[in-house]
Amino acid sequence: MTGAISRAEADRASRNASLVLGLTLPGDTVLYLLLPLHAAAFGVTLAEAGLLLAANRLVRILGYGWVASFYERAGPRQACLWAVLGAACATTCYAVLPGVWWLLPARLLWGLSFAAMNIATQALATAEAGGAARRSGTSRAIIATGPMLGLLAGAVVAEMAGPRVVFLGLGLLSLLALPFAWRLPDGEGARLRSAGPRFALPRPLDVWSFIQGLTLDGLFVLGLAFLAAAALPQGAALAAGAALSARYLAEVLLGPPAGRMAERIGAARLLLWVSLASAAGLAVIGAGWLWVGSLVVVGLRGLLQPLPAPVAAARAAPEERVAALARLATWRDIGAGIGPLVAGVLLPLVPALWLYLGAAALLAAASLAALRR
Template sequence: MTDMVISRRQQWRVLLPVGLAIVLSLSGDLTLYTVLPAYAPALGLGLSTVGVLLSANRLVRLVSNSAVGLLLDRWGRRRLFVLGMGLGTLSTIGYVVSQQFWFFLTSRLLWGVSWSLINVGAYAMLVDTTHETDRGWSFGVLQVFIFVGMAVNPLLGGVLTDWLNFQSALAICAALTGLGFVIAWLALPETMVQRCPPHAVHRRRPADAIRWLISQRHLLAIDYLALLTDFAGDGIVLSTLSLYLKRQYSDTISLDGLALRVASMGGALLALRALISAGISPFAGRLSDQKHSRWTAIGWGLVIGVAGMTGLVWASNSWKLLLSVVLISLSGGVLRTVLPALMGDMADEAHRGAASGGLATAGDIGSAAAPLIAYTLLAVMSLQSVYLLSAISMASGLVVVWLVGKHNIGTRLNRAYTE
C-alpha cells in the first residue's frame, strides 16, 4: 500500500507518458484487425490463417502476463515498460518486412509479449503512484487513453491503407509505436519504491509469489470478475455483433428513416461503445474513490451489463438494440476501471506486479475463450440463446460480489485515513 501522499501533478507525470505510449502502441495491432481480413488474399493468406495470426498474440499472453508480473516485482517497472514499447516497434516493423506466414506469426507472438510488458507494467505503475482515495480516478483516465486508442487507430489504419497501401500503412504505424517508445524512454519515471536490499528482492522465488496470489481470495474474486467482463460483456458481443446485425436486419438497418448498411452500423456501434466507455470511466473511478465502495460500483456495473446482454435477447427493433449496446458499453467502462483499482487496493507492495499480471491473464482468458465458445454454441442454439447464457454467466459475478465484497472496502479505507 502506498503510505505517502502523491500529488496529482506527480500522477500525471506517469499517466501522461503511459497513456500516450499505449495509444501509439496500439496502432499496428488494431490496423491489422481492421484491414488484414480484407487484404489476406492479396498477401497469399487464407481466412483460417488470418484467424491464427490475429489470435496468436492473445494466446501467448496467457503465459507472458504472469511472467511479466513476477519480473516487475523483481526488476522494477520503467525498464520493462520501455522494453515492451521497443518490442512493439520491432513487431510492427516485422509486418512490413515480410508477410510470410511464419515471419508474420513470430511478429504477432512478439507483439503479445510486448503488450504484456506494456499493459501489466502500466497497471503496476498506476498502483504505485496512487492511493485508495484516488486510484479509481487514475485508472479511469488510463481507460480513456485505451478506449481512444481503440476508437482512433482502426480508423487511421483503414484510411492509411486505402490512401497508400498495406505495407506503407504499417510502416507509419511502426513509426508511431517508435514515437511511443521515445516518449516512454524520455519521460517515464521509475515508480517502484525499493524498501528492501536488492539481493533480497532477487532471492524471492516465483513459486512464493504464485502461492501468495492463490491464497488471496479477494484477488481471485477480482480476477474472476475480470474474466466475466472480457468474456460476456466484451468478448461475446464484439465477436458476434456483425453476425447479429446480419441475421436480424439482413443488409440494411433503419433508424427513424435513416438507412444504414450492416457494416456501417456495426462499425458505428463499436465506435460508440469505445466513446461511451471512455466517457464513463473517470466518472466511475472517481465515484468509487469518493464513496469508498468499489464493490458496490462493481455490483452496479454487473447489473447494467446483465441488463444490456438480456436486452440483446429481446431487442425487437433498432432502438432497443442501440440501448442494449449503450448499457453494455457503460458496464465495460465501469468494470474495466474499478476492478484494477480494487486490485491495487488489495495487493501488498511486494506483489503488485504479480497481482497485475493475474488480473491481465484472467481478462485475456475471457476474451480468448469468448469467440471459440460462442461460435461452437451457435452450431446447436440461436444467437439469442448465446446472449442469454452470457447474461447468466455475468450474473454469477453478483454472487461473488455479495459473498466476497459484502463487508466492503470502506473499513480498509477508513483505516487508511487514520494512518
C-alpha cells in the same frame, strides 16, 4: 519502489507511459476490427483469425511473470523502449506477412510488448500516493484516445486502400512513442513488486471475470465484425469501427462517474446491475438488433471497467488483496483469449440468436452467483 519521487515527477512519468501505450495500442485494436472482416486478405480463415486475436492475451497470461521480472531489472525506460520497438515490428508484420504461421509470431511479440507497457502505466501511475487515483483516470483517458481515433481512421483507410496498408501507417505511428519512452525513469522510479498474475482455483468472482472476458471481450468484439459484414457488406468496416471506437469513448466518459456512483451505492451492487444489463444487451444482439445491442453493450462496458477491482479488493483479506486482483485479471485474460477462438469456430456454424442468448445466460448466471448478496 526504490526511491521517493515528487508528485510532479510521478505525473510526468505516468503521462509519458500513457502516451507510449496510447500511440502503440491502435496496432492491436485495429487488427480486431479488420482481421475478421478481411481474413482472406491476410491469408487466413475466420477460425485462424480467432487464433491470432486470442494469441495476444494467451501469451500475456503465460509470459506476464517473465515480463514483470524484466521490468524490475531494466526499469521503465529500457522496458518500454524495447516494447515500442517490438510493437512497431509486430504491427508492420501485419501489413507484409501472409498466413497464420507468419502472423502468429508477430502476435506473440505484440502480447509481450503490451505486457511491458501495461505494467509501466500501472506502476508509474501509482508511484506516489498523492494523486494516484487522478493519475490513473488521466492515464486511462490518454490510453483510450489512441484506439478510439485509430479505429475510425483505420476503417476509413481500409475502405479506400485495403486493410493491410493500414498497418504500415500504424507501425510508423508506434515509432512516435520512442521519445516518450526515452523520457521515462531509468530504473529509479516506481517498480512493480509483484510476481504478476497467479494461477489458482477460481472463486465465484473469478468465474464471473472469466465469463466477462469470454463474452464481452472475446465474443462481442469478434462477433460484431462478423455480423456487421453480413448486415452491412458495403460499409461493415466503417460501422463496426465506429461501434468499437465508441467503446473507448465510453471508457473515457463513463469510468469516472461509475467510480463515484459505486462509492454511493456499493461497487458490488452496481457491478451486478451493469453485468445483468450487459447480458440483456448481448440478447438484443442475438435477437437481430445488432447496432442497438452493440451500443448498449459498448456504453455499459464504460461503466463496468472501474468496478471489478474494488469488489475483489473489498472481499479479500488485506494480505491477500494483491493476489486476489492478480487472479481476477488472469481469469479475465483467459476468457478474453478463449473468446475469439470460440467465436471464430461457432459464428459460421451456430445461429446468432442461440449463440448470443447462450452468452447472455452465462453472463447473467455468473453475475448472480458472484455478486448477489
